[in-house]
Amino acid sequence: MKATNPVIYFEIPVSDLKRAEQFYTAVFNFSFEKEKIDGYDMALFPFEEKDSGITGALAKGHAYKPTKDGVIIYFKTENIDECLSKVLQNGGKTLYPKKTDKKHGFSVAEFEDSEGNRIAVHETINNY
Template identity: 65%
Template sequence: MVTLKRTLLIFALGLLSQMISSCKNKLKNEEQAVNKTMVKKHNPVVYFEIPVDDMDRAITFYKAVFDFDFSKTIIDHNEMALFPFSDEHSGISGALAKGEIYKPTKNGVVIYFNTENIDAVLKRVLANGGQILYPKTSNGELGFVAELEDSEGNRIALHEAVK
């Protein structure tokens, strides 16, 4: 009788162990399915804002250095100068942003601007009151990078693809 009870107990424990393992696998599969549906079909960054203290000075700087045209607007009581954007081109766009919550800094997020010629851009940076923070440096087969300080004190990076 003790042997039969022991055998049944071992059988029940084995069955319970299989059930727990099956539940764990089912939960794992459901979690993986949820994670797959969370994978986005777009790049994660869609827009940026560069803080400025003096909007006219910042527009003058970015126009002189990159030849950008801006559209001025007010969004949530903040002054914005929108960078150019075209659906036909890859990448994202953003704005120069002036308002109480916007504080220029070299210690925050770094935005990379694409350029055909880092050397030419860095010359224009210096000619327009900016500074070079990190000189043109090879990034191997990815191209070249550099960093500058804009007219407002922000750290901005440059990328030049290998030609």
Template identity: 60%
Template sequence: MTKKCNPVVYFEIPVTDIDRAIQFYKSVFNFTFEREIIDNNEMALFPFVEENTGISGALAKGEIYNPTHNGVVIYFNTENIDKTLKIAIESGGQMLYPKTSNGDLGFVAEFEDSEGNRIALHQPLNK
């Protein structure tokens, strides 16, 4: 019998300047990254803790990776969406979709990262 799990297990965010992208995500979310070369592509792996819920992924630089507003949208959790948006903009990002109520689920917002990707935020309601 196979273990039931959520369908998404990993993501990659395309970048053109991996050092700039690492600095951006470190500034906005205080992430640390582990750098790797995978199939001749530069990767900066987001933190991952086996015991925690959710998935992880990487910043990815290579011939097949093209930043865009038109692809999949990744949502990052935040405890304070206003503060996170402010830091993203101060770090070179641009507001794409302002903080908006998502009903009982909390709040969402979107910004453009340093590489031109549409990135979303989610802040759950404090219950």
């Protein structure tokens, strides 16, 4: 089997799907498609097969428990400072302030979303 990027999909647990959709739309300008999958309410993140990366969903149901413990998902952003500002404006919290790795040319930060999940953001720095 050819080696590829092994992760293809993620689900972010939510307690209030509408609130979570509003939060992620305000922070990242995402639009969602609503689906009921295996009896669970889902709001699917945008995805195009031709682009690289993975997709996922906000997922609500008894099997989904928001948490700051466990796997951390990184979203790409063009500007971490603006992103964290939108997080704070929309009821989130900064958990790990922006740190820049000059050697590898990127910055990262982590925040708590509207549901209590730990989410990270990644910004590529081109001038290093």
